[in-house]
Every structure is written in structure tokens, then in C-alpha cells.
Amino acid sequence: MAGRQEPVIWMRPEQARIGRPAERSRAEITAAAMDLADREGLEAVSMRRVAAALGTGAASLYRYVATRDDLLDLMTDSTAGEYDLPAPSGDWQADLLQLAHQARQIMRRHPWLPTLVITRPTLGPYGIDLLEHVLDVLADHPADPARKLEAFALLNALTALFVQNELATADPDAQRQTAYLRHVAAAGDHPRIAALFAATAPEGEPRDRFATIIRRTLTGVLG
């Protein structure tokens, strides 16, 4: 049991050992899974389908990934590598807002991401790079570290919630969740709720509403 490979799930995908002929590695598995999720949703990401997308068998994946949940974590962390991290400008508010805008774009690119971010918060290598960057941006800020971590987590979660809502109201079939609401509103029993729904055409550009929420939260938690 000398050369037994350490089961460090979180090795960076590029560092992960690659298979021989087909050059398939953890990175490729993650990429294939993300592709599948982008096109057909999270529930389409089954070990069999990911393997099929790679032209291999399901059991082969377990040489590179311990479990399906680990694969999901790898997908999440991989998206943290899609950030562009410019040098801090000195205006931490502006820098964090810009990061939040990027987060929103990334989550819109990967509609499965908000759910993962919220239900299984994880920090892999890329996520830690991102956190380190946020700490750089906040280097001169007087808040204690715990508060900064709180801000980081809250930023991610709020963005995920916002995008989730954004995507849900856009998708035509996802209005299942408001089906009963509209039923009730139409029944006339709850006039205020009916009015509420008539008025809930979201005002203004989503980008601006998002920026407002993030700004309010930032000033709320970091002063």
C-alpha cells in the first residue's frame, strides 16, 4: 500500500491523473457533466449518462470520482474558475459589486449552479482562489475576518437566490410554483394578494435590481 494514491477529492482537475488512451481525466468528466447539465438540467447528470457522453462505461467514472455528490462538488468548484479576477482597484464596494455581476453571469450560464451553491456550499481549489481574492479586495477593510467570510458567503447565496428567481420567472413551464397563487388570486378570496401579483411586473432592468440588492447587503454587513 505504498504508492496508494491519496484520495484527495479536491485535487485541481488539471492535476488529476489522466487515463491512458482516451486521455479522460477528472477534468474531462467534470466538463462532460457540466455540459450535460447545461443542456438538459441537473437531473440529467447521472453516472451512466455522463459516462455515455464520454464514450465509456458508468463504472469507469468511479476510478476518478468517489461518488456522484463529489462530481457535483467538482462541477461547482469548476465554475469558480470562470471568474476574471482583476487586481483590486482600491474601491472595495465597486470591486465586490463587479464580482457579484460576474457571479450572476456565471450562474445564468449554468442554470443548475444556483441550486448546487445553495444546497451544498463547498469551497474547492478555485473557490479558495476566489475567497483569497475577496480577502485581497477587503485587505484594508477594518472588519474582522469572520465578518468578511460572512459577507462572502452571503454574496454567493444571495446571487444564487436572485438568479434562481430570475430563471424561474423566465421559464414558461417553471411557473408551476405560481399556479396555485394565480388560482387563489382569481378566486377573489385574497384581493390583496391578487393586487400584489398584478403589480409584480418587476420594475427596471434585472441588472439594476440585482446591483441594488447586493449594494444594500454589502453596506448592511460590512458597513
Next chain:
Amino acid sequence: MAGRQEPVIWMRPEQARIGRPAERSRAEITAAAMDLADREGLEAVSMRRVAAALGTGAASLYRYVATRDDLLDLMTDSTAGEYDLPAPSGDWQADLLQLAHQARQIMRRHPWLPTLVITRPTLGPYGIDLLEHVLDVLADHPADPARKLEAFALLNALTALFVQNELATADPDAQRQTAYLRHVAAAGDHPRIAALFAATAPEGEPRDRFATIIRRTLTGVLG
């Protein structure tokens, strides 16, 4: 097709028709599912196991519930019935904070609830009662209805996030998510992150930290 029962999923459980000899109804199914989830977690709530808990067969449940997801929605809405809704006091901040504290207690009672609230936001009958109550509390507040709905949603989501985090740091095995973090911190590559974790013994009572977050958010969104 005259007496064909309208497939209104959201009928209040008590109003739902009950089975004959065993008196099992949608309410009992929901209650059994909640019990199971309380004791063994959400993933233990399978149609077969819920049915077994009721001493019946899995297929029988489909007479009362269209799908498993509908059952989950029923569970979520049922918890909204656990609120105690006192008459508005005139101080909407205090009233909403008190509701938030109740929400936290309810979610701690049902550890599966935060995940459901976040991933499948739904308003059933009980949820609408709760929303109506919030609208009562905010009756004299000058904000437009859309803003009030936003506050309602944000309150729920934030509470869910808080409790989720609270439960995750408490559970001994759920520290899987910080396993890699501690590994990295121990490796010495990221001294700031290591320091961050050393300092992240949460300061103060959870109840107070929660109240602070809610208050900040409320004043942020409702002025």
C-alpha cells in the same frame, strides 16, 4: 366525467377526502412524510417508505398525491401552519422579527425544511395565510406591494440559509464541507484562510446573530 375530483393539489389537508377504513388522507400522508423526514432526513422520504409508515402500499399514495414533488410541497406548506400569528402590535419591525424567530424555530424543528424552502419556493394555503399576515403587519407601511413581497421572500430565504448553516456546523458528520478547507489551512499555503478559520468561532448567541442579520436586512429592504 361529472364527479371527477378537481386535481387541486393545494387543497388544505383537512379538507382533502379521507380514505375509508383506515381514515388515511392527504393530511395523514403529509404528516407521515414529515415524521419520517424529521427522524431520518429528506432522502428517507420515498413513496414506499411513507406508505410503509402508514401500513399501506406505495401505489395507494397516488390516489391522494400526484407525485413525490407534490408531497414535498405539501410538507413545506404544512410547516407554514405551525406559526402562531398574533394580532399586529403596531411595531412592524418587532412583529416581523418575532415571525423570523418563529421561522427559525420551525426550521430547526424540521431540519429538512431549509432545503425545501430554498430549492422549491412554494405558497400553499398556509403559506398564503402567512403572507396575508405579513401584509397585515405591513398595512401602514408606505412601501409598494412588490417591495413587501420581496421582503417576505427574502426573510424566508435568509432564515433558511441561516438555519442550514447553523445545523451544518452543529452536525458532526456534516463537516464534510469544511474538510478540504481544513486540509488546505493545515497545508500552510493559505495563511489568511487558516487564520480565518481559527477566528470563526461564532461570536455570541445564535439567536442574537440571527436577529442582527434579519434586522439589517429588514431595514435594508423596507427602509
Next chain:
DNA sequence: CTTCTTTCGCATACAGCGTTCGCGAACATC
């Protein structure tokens, strides 16, 4: 080139899942 060790790919199998179908039995109404 041969041998030995390690790793890879994967066929197969298992237990469990959500859901559908169809039928016999129980019920309510007349």
C-alpha cells in the same frame, strides 16, 4: 524481451427509486 506490479475499463449485479397499469374489492346511491 520478459516478468512483475499497478492501474484502467467495464460487464454484471444489487437494491432501491418514482410512477403506471389494471383489477378485485368496498362503498354510496338509488
Next chain:
DNA sequence: GATGTTCGCGAACGCTGTATGCGAAAGAAG
């Protein structure tokens, strides 16, 4: 009693995540 409806549910379908074990390939050592 007859009729029309509803209920309970055994059985089946197609799918899932994962464990096992084996043949083949690759790499290292001689």
C-alpha cells in the same frame, strides 16, 4: 339488489447510484 364510483395495491417498467471482480493494458525492473 344493481350501478357507478372510488379505493387499495400487486406487479411491472425503466431508471438510479454503487460494489465487485476480472481481463487487458501500461509501466517498471531485470
